[in-house]
Amino acid sequence: MKSFHKSLIAISAGMLMAFSFSTAIHAQTAGAWTIPAKFKTTKNPVAVSKESVAEGKDLYSKHCKSCHGTKGLGDGPKAATLDVSCSDFSTKKFQAQADGEIFFQISEGKGKMPSFKKTVPEDNTRWAMVNYIRTMAVK
Ligand code: HEC
Known part of the structure; x- marks a missing residue:
């Protein structure tokens, strides 16, 4: 009986650990990025020009629009199928990040x-x- 009790406690402790572990992983996937500090100061080697913006737009339409939406609001057709937000590139919070x-x-x-x-x-x-x-x- 005693050992039955002990194993019950062990099982519940194990379940609790597994639960907190999975919430920790979940917190990592939604939101906060781990970006190495050096990218805060990495200079963008491509000058802003009509050409570079047009090149970026072309690639964005091909690879990003389906999730991030035409205006970067995070409302592309694929976004609705994801369980995580695609962010919003129009916000001050997003744009406050460094180019790097x-x-x-x-x-x-x-x-x-x-x-x-x-x-x-x-x-x-x-x-x-x-x-x-x-x-x-x-x-
Ligand atoms: C399959 C859908 C999908 C595609 C395609 C996609 N993204 Fe994303 N993107 C996401 C999701 C979801 C996140 C949020 C990830 C997270 O926080 O876990 C994200 C996050 C980002 C972020 C960070 C947002 C922030 O708030 O800091 C940037 C920048 C970004 N994407 C740029 C792009 C670019 C540029 C492309 C195309 C080259 C692209 N993405 C293609 C789904 C997508």
């Missing part, structure tokens, strides 16, 4: 957000997308 941080997010992805290092292998093309995403800020 946005570049990192596009390159590495997280959770439902794909990594684009392989799909868009040219670094400068991903930087051009950063330039285009800057035009989505609500002035």
Whole structure:
């Protein structure tokens, strides 16, 4: 009887641990990104120009619009099928991030957000997308 009690306690403790572990993982996937500090100060090597913004827009339409929406509001047709928000590129909070941080997010992805290092292998093309995403800020 005593050992039965002990194992019951052990099982509930185990379940509690598994539960808190899964909530910790969930908290990681929704929202906060872990971005290495150096990306805060990494300079965008692609100057903002009509050409770079147009290049970024072209790639955005191909690879990003389905989730992030035409204006970056996070309302693309695929967004409704995801259990996580696609964010909103028009907000001050989003735009307060450094170019390098946005570049990192596009390159590495997280959770439902794909990594684009392989799909868009040219670094400068991903930087051009950063330039285009800057035009989505609500002035
Ligand atoms: C399959 C849907 C999907 C596609 C396609 C997609 N994203 Fe995302 N994106 C997401 C989701 C979901 C998040 C939020 C991820 C999280 O926080 O877990 C996100 C997050 C981001 C963020 C960070 C937002 C923030 O608030 O800091 C950026 C930047 C971004 N995406 C850019 C892009 C770009 C640029 C492309 C195209 C090259 C792209 N995404 C393609 C789903 C997508």
